[in-house]
Amino acid sequence: MIDKRQEVLAHNLVNYSIHVGKGDKVWIDAIGCGEQLPACIIREVYKNGGIPFLNIIDKRLEKEILKGATAEMLDMWAKRDADFMDKMDCYIGIRGGDNSYELCDLPENIMQEYDKRYGIPVHSDRRVAHTRWVILRYPTPSMSQLAGMSTEAFEDYFFDVCCLDYQKMSNAMNPLVDLMNRTDKVRIVAKDTDLTFSIKGIPAIKCDGACNIPDGEVYTAPVKDSVNGVITHNTPSIENGFRFENVRLEFKDGKIVKATANNSEKANAIFDTDEGARYVGEFAIGVNPYVTKAIGDILFDEKISGSIHFTPGCCYDDAPNGNKSAVHWDLVLCQTPEFGGGEIWFDDVLIRKDGRFIIPELYGLNPENLK
Known part of the structure; x- marks a missing residue:
């Protein structure tokens, strides 16, 4: 059963945050957030006449990719996603995951190269500058642990914070x-x-x-x-x-x-x-x-x-x-x-x-x- 608060959040994201209209192409990045919220967002985008595109990311698999990434590979990855971002009108990034420290043991130079070669061309130069975008966290047991709260208490806190007026x-x-x-x-x-x-x-x-x-x-x-x-x-x-x-x-x-x-x-x-x-x-x-x-x-x-x-x-x-x-x-x-x-x-x-x-x-x- 879908938590009604997820539907409220999806409605607010699509209608208040990025104002999806007829024909708008919407890139949805789903990182460690399960199925409920992305499903609610997809339905809300369709309801508004928009066109949703879903990209599912697993940080553990991304880490394996980054371990052996070369400059040439990062440039190719960035070009693929930058070209697709150029076609988008809107972007929703949902960031969950079960370990906030997943990337902590990657060498500094790898993360710096990733930021320069992927983050800047895809997100700084295109998403931020040329789309209507919104980014949010998603409540997980890992986040509850970081906050020093039970999972249920953190979810209540999350929806209070995210669904205020x-x-x-x-x-x-x-x-x-x-x-x-x-x-x-x-x-x-x-x-x-x-x-x-x-x-x-x-x-x-x-x-x-x-x-x-x-x-x-x-x-x-x-x-x-x-x-x-x-x-x-x-x-x-x-x-x-x-x-x-x-x-x-x-x-x-x-x-x-x-x-x-x-x-x-x-x-x-x-x-x-x-x-x-x-x-x-x-x-x-x-x-x-x-x-x-x-x-x-x-x-x-x-x-x-x-x-x-x-x-x-x-x-x-x-x-x-x-x-x-x-x-x-x-x-x-x-x-x-x-x-x-x-x-x-x-x-x-x-x-x-x-x-x-x-x-x-x-x-x-x-x-x-x-x-």
């Missing part, structure tokens, strides 16, 4: 977007964190359920050479299959000049991927009221109410600061009291303290007003 959230984000578009200087303060940068002239973009589910952030980018100071990220981050903790970055004129973590060598290997990996491509403020703690999954963690994330690597086309990289590593700093608190200042005005907005035009983004 995104239109209400979208409306409440408008004053923050307007404020960020008027702002020059930003200062972030927290434990072992004092960071300044400019966002002048770079658009602020609201993430209100159109591209990621769960959603709930407003992002922009720092002026590339304006970042100075230090930031210590107090939530874990799984990147290339490794769980990083306490990633501390020191900046001078936009560049990461020192990086430490629980494995500083691995962290610096990522920052040495290319020149752009040591510069920042995104600054974002998280506001999802149901996401209140880190679970080790970035699609959730970057939306934590009371958080910010600061992202070394490539910028987005709609909030460009000129930084290009094969890397886009979202690193989260929570500023709620449980995480030690913190402050966000815009042009010397305190706008958020200890995770709560304190100026009247932003009250609507505090958790009790979004539920």
